[in-house]
Amino acid sequence: MITFQNVSMVYPNGTAALRNVNLQINDGEFVFIVGKSGAGKTTLTKLLMGEERVTGGQLHTGKFKLEKLSKRKIPYLRRTMGVVFQDFRLFSNKTVYENIAFALRVIGEKPSVIRKRVPVFLNLVELTDKADRFPDELSGGEQQRVAFARALVNNPKMIIADEPTGNVDPEMSKELMDLLMRVNKLGKTVIVVTHEKDLVDIFKKRVVTIRDGEIVSDRAGGYADEIC
Amino acid sequence: MKFVRNFFYLLGQGIVGVFRNSVMSTASILVLVCCMLIVGTFGLVVKAINDNLQRVDTLNVIVAYINPAATDEDIQKMKKDIESYSTDITVEYVDKKTGLERLKEEMGSEIDLEMYLRDERLNPLPDTFEINFSSAEGAEALNNYINNLDNITDTRHKIGLVEKVNTASKGLMAIAVILMGVLLLVALFVIMNTIKLGVFARRDEIAVMRYVGATNTFIITPFLIEGIIIGTFSACLAYGIQYYLYTQVISDIVRSYGIGTIAPFGETAFVVGAGFLGIGLFAGIIASGISIKRYLSE
Numbered sequence: 001m002i003t004f005q006n007v008s009m010v011y012p013n014g015t016a017a018l019r020n021v022n023l024q025i026n027d028g029e030f031v032f033i034v035g036k037s038g039a040g041k042t043t044l045t046k047l048l049m050g051e052e053r054v055t056g057g058q059l060h061t062g063k064f065k066l067e068k069l070s071k072r073k074i075p076y077l078r079r080t081m082g083v084v085f086q087d088f089r090l091f092s093n094k095t096v097y098e099n100i101a102f103a104l105r106v107i108g109e110k111p112s113v114i115r116k117r118v119p120v121f122l123n124l125v126e127l128t129d130k131a132d133r134f135p136d137e138l139s140g141g142e143q144q145r146v147a148f149a150r151a152l153v154n155n156p157k158m159i160i161a162d163e164p165t166g167n168v169d170p171e172m173s174k175e176l177m178d179l180l181m182r183v184n185k186l187g188k189t190v191i192v193v194t195h196e197k198d199l200v201d202i203f204k205k206r207v208v209t210i211r212d213g214e215i216v217s218d219r220a221g222g223y224a225d226e227i228c
Numbered sequence: 229m230k231f232v233r234n235f236f237y238l239l240g241q242g243i244v245g246v247f248r249n250s251v252m253s254t255a256s257i258l259v260l261v262c263c264m265l266i267v268g269t270f271g272l273v274v275k276a277i278n279d280n281l282q283r284v285d286t287l288n289v290i291v292a293y294i295n296p297a298a299t300d301e302d303i304q305k306m307k308k309d310i311e312s313y314s315t316d317i318t319v320e321y322v323d324k325k326t327g328l329e330r331l332k333e334e335m336g337s338e339i340d341l342e343m344y345l346r347d348e349r350l351n352p353l354p355d356t357f358e359i360n361f362s363s364a365e366g367a368e369a370l371n372n373y374i375n376n377l378d379n380i381t382d383t384r385h386k387i388g389l390v391e392k393v394n395t396a397s398k399g400l401m402a403i404a405v406i407l408m409g410v411l412l413l414v415a416l417f418v419i420m421n422t423i424k425l426g427v428f429a430r431r432d433e434i435a436v437m438r439y440v441g442a443t444n445t446f447i448i449t450p451f452l453i454e455g456i457i458i459g460t461f462s463a464c465l466a467y468g469i470q471y472y473l474y475t476q477v478i479s480d481i482v483r484s485y486g487i488g489t490i491a492p493f494g495e496t497a498f499v500v501g502a503g504f505l506g507i508g509l510f511a512g513i514i515a516s517g518i519s520i521k522r523y524l525s526e
Contacts (some may be wrong), residue, residue, distance in 0.1 A: 073446075078438070079441035089432065104448060107442075108233060
């Protein structure tokens, strides 16, 4: 479970990115975080990933108390989550297979486990036949699917997708969202940061709207009309 | 097992890193090799000088001439007085007959001394004390003390020369240390930039590594290994060149000019090897450590 309790985040230059945020996300939930640019969506995901530290309040995710988490433990926090970015962030000099295997290698997984798990996730994202290709030989949608597979291969409890459909065509966006829905059905918590109204409306899931660092709406259904 | 698996993976990454920045790696190795060779060569030359100085016994000796009028009793008393001056000295009484025999040995057939040897009364040499001291420091004071004793007419020594050679050796070593310091700084700077380039080239990779839960140790280790490889390779290369310089060049110069003798390389091989490796590892680890730590703390 993820719990934000009166969480504030002020950057060293004085910019208040989040103000008194209270939010609870249960295990296995699917949540859209929406809001305009600069609203505080990215800061919220950065806090979850331990990239930034809260300046006020308490933030807990699973057994990790992020407000006082030591730097040494951040890698272990990140192993409980898979992260997908708008710009994919794949290794251009590694094949699709190697990109996915890398996430397992980093945590010191056995080669036999790597050999077993990677094909499963290649199959999940329907890229088995392109395992030996390099990222620049793939379309945007395919690259994002590789990123999804890499995020999932460690069997994380939570997936954080920061504008995952920002660099792909609408058809592929739908496919990627379907993939996230399937992942959610496996019991994983999915947090999707986006500003794509159409997508959010299609899936009728919980939508948390942020404006100027504050949560202005938290409801199931669709994109809050007032921020459009 | 996990540690071993990770170690071999990271070792491989470190080796890849060395070749990825081959130009900068080569520059780092060259500067480090120069640094090691300068220190090594100066150190070995200074050692050779000191070794030769120690072999020349006459340098650490004060010869004190005894008044011919002194009695045996006076001579015994003087010997005790000199011996009581310091525990680091040895005093040998050389009567004029022994002195003449030694002179004959030294001169060989250059001068005919038979006449003086046949009739002791004709021997012009005085009785002497030969005082051996181990360190040039305080030798001047010892000389003054001996000179002021009754029945000592004069002394002869090469304390000034010993001091001059010692000063020259120290000067050479000081130059070597300064040069080493400067070159070590240059080497650190070049290696730091080599590693920094590596870090810069892999910044996206490092960012992704962090997102998938790589520990700092996992991220840092390939760069440390890169530094260690550069340092170790430099040490090996410098050792080989130093061996050649010592056995072929320095030894040849010493022999052909008859400056003295020179110890075989094997005598100092371990010290040279360990020193070079120490410099290489120090430079490699410190430089790569600083570069990556700075980046990770950003």
